Amino acid sequence: MIKKTTILIITGICFVSFIIISYQSKGFFYFPKIHLYSFVSPLINIKNFFSEAFSLREENKRLKEQLYQLTLQQKSLEGLLEENKKLKNLLHLQERKKEIVTIGRVVRYGSGRFLKTFWIDKGSNHGVRTNMPVITLNGLAGKVIFTSSNFSEVLILTDPNFSVAVRVERTRAEGILTGSGTNCVLKYIPQVEDIVIGDRLITSGLDGIFPEGINVGVIKRVDKKRGLFKDIEVIPYQTDSKIEEVAIIKN
Amino acid sequence: MILIFKWVIFTFLIFFAEHILTFKGLNFNFSFLLIYIFVIKYFFPKTEQKKIAPSEALPVLFSSGIGLIEDLFQGIIGPAIISKTITGSLLIILVKQLFFHWTEIFKAFIILIFTVIDETIYSLIMVYFFNFNTEYIMLLKNFFIKGLINIPLALILTWRKP
Numbered sequence: 001m002i003k004k005t006t007i008l009i010i011t012g013i014c015f016v017s018f019i020i021i022s023y024q025s026k027g028f029f030y031f032p033k034i035h036l037y038s039f040v041s042p043l044i045n046i047k048n049f050f051s052e053a054f055s056l057r058e059e060n061k062r063l064k065e066q067l068y069q070l071t072l073q074q075k076s077l078e079g080l081l082e083e084n085k086k087l088k089n090l091l092h093l094q095e096r097k098k099e100i101v102t103i104g105r106v107v108r109y110g111s112g113r114f115l116k117t118f119w120i121d122k123g124s125n126h127g128v129r130t131n132m133p134v135i136t137l138n139g140l141a142g143k144v145i146f147t148s149s150n151f152s153e154v155l156i157l158t159d160p161n162f163s164v165a166v167r168v169e170r171t172r173a174e175g176i177l178t179g180s181g182t183n184c185v186l187k188y189i190p191q192v193e194d195i196v197i198g199d200r201l202i203t204s205g206l207d208g209i210f211p212e213g214i215n216v217g218v219i220k221r222v223d224k225k226r227g228l229f230k231d232i233e234v235i236p237y238q239t240d241s242k243i244e245e246v247a248i249i250k251n
Numbered sequence: 252m253i254l255i256f257k258w259v260i261f262t263f264l265i266f267f268a269e270h271i272l273t274f275k276g277l278n279f280n281f282s283f284l285l286i287y288i289f290v291i292k293y294f295f296p297k298t299e300q301k302k303i304a305p306s307e308a309l310p311v312l313f314s315s316g317i318g319l320i321e322d323l324f325q326g327i328i329g330p331a332i333i334s335k336t337i338t339g340s341l342l343i344i345l346v347k348q349l350f351f352h353w354t355e356i357f358k359a360f361i362i363l364i365f366t367v368i369d370e371t372i373y374s375l376i377m378v379y380f381f382n383f384n385t386e387y388i389m390l391l392k393n394f395f396i397k398g399l400i401n402i403p404l405a406l407i408l409t410w411r412k413p
Contacts, residue, residue: 005308017328024381160383
């Protein structure tokens with residue numbers, strides 16, 4: 001079998017590790033995260049250059065179509081905006097603007113063993129800070145959890161450790177949305193609330209991290225289980241695998 | 252000296268690959284492969300290097316070292332040290348006890364099981380101490396995928412060994 005000295009070494013290592021872990025979990029000290037991006041980034045840039053070159057023509061075509069559609073939409077929205085502004089002035093409500101810090105490109109998915117994350121090519125040099133919300137054209141994508149000088153790690157909306165305060169657009173019912181691994185779950189919605197499949201969710205701004213009014217997702221399933229709250233499944237507007245470009249906004 | 256240099260390079264390459272490669276958002280556990288290869292090469296060396304009773308301390312320390320490097324990349328020191336040390340120790344016991352059962356199928360089975368054990372210990376520590384939320388079925392599925400990916404790589408890297 002195994003020698004006594006070896007058992008002693010194993011026990012010692014595990015004991016010391018457990019002490020370090022318990023101190024870290026209580027927040028007494030932190031270790032800086034080392035990341036290989038300074039070595040990896042040139043390779044990733046080369047890879048991205050080739051993949052971008054192939055997809056540029058297709059993207060250009062798609063963007064032109066999108067531009068025409070948006071121009072048409074803009075015409076009708078301008079009127080509505082003006083009207084909205086006037087009404088807000090009448091009610092003395094202050095307009096809250098969402099200020100974009102920077103636009104980043106997704107360079108790769110994951111690296112953490114436990115969290116669903118992706119990395120973007122913008123970091124603290126570009127004004128990105130931890131806890132800043134990350135959005136796409138479709139809606140909320142996640143939040144920044146780690147920044148280095150030129151790269152940032154973003155926690156994806158569907159990760160079970162992600163949560164955001166949301167509001168049901170139709171009924172104004174408020175709850176907390178958390179990731180479930182593949183989709184999201186809406187929590188703390190009382191049984192009496194009228195929630196139906198297809199209801200849209202937006203951020204409520206009550207968590208102090210995400211500004212109000214960002215599109216989050218659509219109700220997929222509502223289960224009335226025993227207890228105080230409903231069991232609600234949500235499909236996020238922004239699916240994990242299709243994120244290419246994101247905007248980081250101020251919180 | 253050359254051997255140490257070779258291992259340093261190999262370790263760096265493995266961690267580099269672990270950081271670059273992902274499969275549908277799922278990262279790999281190549282660091283266990285390092286421990287596996289080290290243990291196999293250490294206890295079954297070439298004929299001219301054979302020792303009568305090789306020390307167990309070195310592979311245990313190597314496993315802990317790999318765990319420490321992995322923890323440094325994650326920003327939390329401890330979980331991978333414990334998981335890798337325990338997995339490495341169990342592997343040492345197994346290698347010493349079951350020398351004559353060391354067939355290719357048995358090796359594949361060991362790689363799968365030990366990758367899952369390593370991941371499970373790591374995850375349990377993270378969930379218990381750091382309150383990480385997780386979907387357990389998906390997590391278990393990911394462990395098995397990582398284990399299955401490790402099988403061909405480990406078999407190729409330790410071809411005809413022992």
